[in-house]
Amino acid sequence: MFLAIVALMSTVGIQGPIGTPLAPPAPGTVPNNPSNGQRIVEAACLGRLIYTFDRAAWVSSDALTATIPKDQLTGIGGYIVEASDVQTLRVTYYRGSAAAARAFFVADVREGKVVRKELLATSVALTANQVVLARARDVAAERARERSYKPCTPLPFNTVVVPSRNDGPVAVYLLSAQQDAGTYPMGGNYRVIVAPDETVLASRPYSVSCLSLTVPKLPAGAKPVGFVVNHLLDPVPTEIHVFASYSLRMPVFVVTPDKRVWEVQGSKIALSTAK
Numbered sequence: 548m549f550l551a552i553v554a555l556m557s558t559v560g561i562q563g564p565i566g567t568p569l570a571p572p573a574p575g576t577v578p579n580n581p582s583n584g585q586r587i588v589e590a591a592c593l594g595r596l597i598y599t600f601d602r603a604a605w606v607s608s609d610a611l612t613a614t615i616p617k618d619q620l621t622g623i624g625g626y627i628v629e630a631s632d633v634q635t636l637r638v639t640y641y642r643g644s645a646a647a648a649r650a651f652f653v654a655d656v657r658e659g660k661v662v663r664k665e666l667l668a669t670s671v672a673l674t675a676n677q678v679v680l681a682r683a684r685d686v687a688a689e690r691a692r693e694r695s696y697k698p699c700t701p702l703p704f705n706t707v708v709v710p711s712r713n714d715g716p717v718a719v720y721l722l723s724a725q726q727d728a729g730t731y732p733m734g735g736n737y738r739v740i741v742a743p744d745e746t747v748l749a750s751r752p753y754s755v756s757c758l759s760l761t762v763p764k765l766p767a768g769a770k771p772v773g774f775v776v777n778h779l780l781d782p783v784p785t786e787i788h789v790f791a792s793y794s795l796r797m798p799v800f801v802v803t804p805d806k807r808v809w810e811v812q813g814s815k816i817a818l819s820t821a822k
Contacts, residue, residue: 583783591814593709594789597720599636600628600707601790607638607654610661614652624648627673627680629710631655635662641673645682648673679743680708680717687719687739690747698723699735699757716748717741722790723757731795733758733776736787753787755779760795773798773810784811 581589604626612620622642631637636656641648649670655663673681684706690696691704698704702724709718723735734757740748760774774791776799778784784801788811792799798812800819810819 586781586783586785587816590784590786590789591816593786595793595814596709597707597722597786597790598793600709601705601722601794602659603628603636603638603656604705604707606656606659606661607640607664610654610664611640611652614664614666625681625684625706627677627708629677629680634658639673639677641677641681642670645685646673646678648678648681650677676710680710682745683717683719683741684708686741686745686747687721687750690739690750691721691737694750696721696737696750696752697735699732699759700724700726702726711743714743716743725794729762731760731762731774731791733760733787733791751780753780753785760791771797773800773812775800775802775808777802779804784809784816789814789816 607626624641624643625648626641627639629637629639634657638654638656639650640652641650643649649672651667651670653665653667654661687706687708698721700723704721705724707720707722709720711717717740719739719741721737721739723732725731734754736753737750738753739750742748758776760776763771765771774795774797776788778788778801782803782805784799784803788799788801792811792813798810801809801811803809808819810817
């Protein structure tokens with residue numbers, strides 16, 4: 548399923564877009580055969596969005612564990628990332644599941660840093676929109692079990708839920724978590740599209756096998772110029788390659804099935820001119 552671009556984000560440094568989230572439109576309103584240009588524009592925007600949301604979850608989880616002892620963190624149902632304003636993402640942690648879940652900790656993230664955190668004196672019910680996101684997360688997890696989607700590291704999936712726009716479908720990304728600083732997992736990443744009625748409209752993997760990119764040991768003063776990966780499932784690089792480039796902070800060169808080589812540098816995607 549092709550996710551149409553319905554909004555562009557404001558940009559804050561490397562964090563990329565923050566603001567009204569991208570989301571898929573209603574079923575049947577997107578092109579069946581998007582052009583490579585459409586795919587590239589969407590991959591660039593979504594990859595930046597995924598990185599921004601994933602970063603917000605990462606730094607807010609550090610704030611959470613710094614605030615609450617680990618032995619009191621049992622029973623956490625998950626977290627929800629939402630745009631609070633054009634510069635701020637709000638991450639809400641909750642206990643319980645979906646409609647019965649109750650928020651207990653909130654952190655605001657701006658430019659990749661926590662600028663406010665609050666342990667709620669009394670837990671509160673999730674808003675209607677938050678319940679939709681929490682349920683989509685649960686539905687995606689169930690689809691992963693049904694399809695035997697597995698991460699490529701021993702850690703649980705990192706989950707990025709893209710909020711819907713105009714009550715449309717929700718895109719849930721299940722991402723292999725990075726286990727150590729020197730190795731980056733390129734495989735084990737998936738997307739699940741969840742309709743408002745909680746049915747799965749589509750799901751897909753982004754690779755056919757596990758692949759890890761390892762930062763090489765180079766002579767003093769030298770640094771890698773990028774990583775090269777083969778990609779067999781799409782005619783152009785995807786949002787996962789953009790996400791990887793932001794995470795690695797260096798270009799990713801993607802070889803597509805037609806043997807062309809693309810350079811992905813952050814959200815810039817172009818045919819490589821490297822010799």
